Amino acid sequence: MNSTMKEKILVTGGAGFIGTHVVQKLLEEKDDVHIVILDNFSVGKADRFMPFCTGTKRLDIVKGDVRDEKILDKVLSGTNIVYHLAAVVGVDRVISMPEETWDVEVNGTKMLIEKCIYHKVKRFFLASSSECYGKYSSHSLPMKESDSIMPNTNYGKAKYECEKICEQYNREGRISCVAARYFNVYGKFQSFNGYVIPNMVMQALNNEPIKIYGHGDQLRDFMYIDDTVDATIKLIESELTGVYNIGSGKCTSIKNIAETIIKLTGSDSMITHVPIRRPTDIESKLSDNSKIRKSTNWKIGHDINTGLKETINSYRRYLNECNCNMRTSG
Numbered sequence: 586m587n588s589t590m591k592e593k594i595l596v597t598g599g600a601g602f603i604g605t606h607v608v609q610k611l612l613e614e615k616d617d618v619h620i621v622i623l624d625n626f627s628v629g630k631a632d633r634f635m636p637f638c639t640g641t642k643r644l645d646i647v648k649g650d651v652r653d654e655k656i657l658d659k660v661l662s663g664t665n666i667v668y669h670l671a672a673v674v675g676v677d678r679v680i681s682m683p684e685e686t687w688d689v690e691v692n693g694t695k696m697l698i699e700k701c702i703y704h705k706v707k708r709f710f711l712a713s714s715s716e717c718y719g720k721y722s723s724h725s726l727p728m729k730e731s732d733s734i735m736p737n738t739n740y741g742k743a744k745y746e747c748e749k750i751c752e753q754y755n756r757e758g759r760i761s762c763v764a765a766r767y768f769n770v771y772g773k774f775q776s777f778n779g780y781v782i783p784n785m786v787m788q789a790l791n792n793e794p795i796k797i798y799g800h801g802d803q804l805r806d807f808m809y810i811d812d813t814v815d816a817t818i819k820l821i822e823s824e825l826t827g828v829y830n831i832g833s834g835k836c837t838s839i840k841n842i843a844e845t846i847i848k849l850t851g852s853d854s855m856i857t858h859v860p861i862r863r864p865t866d867i868e869s870k871l872s873d874n875s876k877i878r879k880s881t882n883w884k885i886g887h888d889i890n891t892g893l894k895e896t897i898n899s900y901r902r903y904l905n906e907c908n909c910n911m912r913t914s915g
């Protein structure tokens with residue numbers, strides 16, 4: 586590792602969807618950083634999603650687990666800032682691996698923060714989730730950070746536990762942590778399987794039926810990846826602590842998303858409705874993002890149409906490069 590660089594940043598889960606974009610943006614915008622990615626590659630892929638890595642001396646990729654103390658000592662030595670994004674993500678994965686989900690989230694986060702304190706890390710970012718809020722009916726939207734928290738999934742409970750761990754360390758003045766409750770993030774390079782927008786885009790590009798679970802009137806707060814990354818970096822570069830919603834503050838129904846994707850792709854796909862798979866699915870979500878907007882100079886650059894156009898173009902390019910049809914499992 587190059588020790589002459591000014592700032593050393595660790596990104597756990599840096600080979601995943603959001604992590605890849607965070608790393609890319611940091612490398613593009615800052616000359617004086619040395620980034621280390623720690624990822625176990627259970628989901629993340631260095632080869633397909635990180636063409637920008639090749640040849641740069643400012644990036645190291647370490648394959649390992651966030652619960653591995655020895656690896657943590659190695660990657661944290663001399664580190665100033667940590668973006669903690671590693672987690673078991675995706676509804677199907679979380680349901681099929683409840684113990685692993687809890688262990689990676691809660692025990693992994695606790696061990697990582699303890700190690701950060703030992704290595705005198707200045708700032709710690711936790712990727713939390715709107716799943717912390719639990720089930721909301723549409724009349725009580727939008728979701729505010731000050732609302733009472735009632736997570737109803739293992740994943741949501743684990744994320745909330747991590748927030749509480751961060752809060753405790755903040756209170757004790759041992760490290761400076763900030764947590765972001767991401768809502769539904771979408772955009773280029775998101776993996777195809779199990780996520781609403783990638784599934785629908787691929788179905789539309791392949792002229793296959795677009796599957797909607799339930800009536801399709803469920804509201805979601807979708808935010809484009811570039812705006813998410815921008816908010817993430819602004820939060821960690823501030824001195825703010827506590828919890829912040831990162832969402833667009835606008836909601837769109839699932840049915841509307843499907844119709845917009847069909848229109849933007851010029852697809853012949855028809856919409857089909859299938860029964861809802863999980864009773865825990867949250868009916869509607871909408872963020873109140875005024876706390877982060879008032880505390881930083883973050884501004885949203887993409888509305889849902891612009892974001893979807895960029896997402897569709899990226900999947901089109903990908904399909905052209907592979908010269909293939911991708912099958913989705915959604």
Ligand code: NAD
Pocket residue numbers: 597598599600601602603604623624625626627628629630649650651652669670671672673674689693712713714715766767768769770771
């Ligand atoms: P992702 O699955 O693409 O990325 C997570 C990365 O963590 C993957 O590369 C995976 O290989 C890695 N990982 C998993 N377990 C690990 C372990 N034990 N040790 C080391 N690496 C491990 O997911 P994402 O969408 O990029 O999400 C990033 C973070 O944001 C996660 O903490 C997630 O819970 C949170 N989040 C995401 C969304 C969203 O809409 N994408 C919404 C809410 C919260």
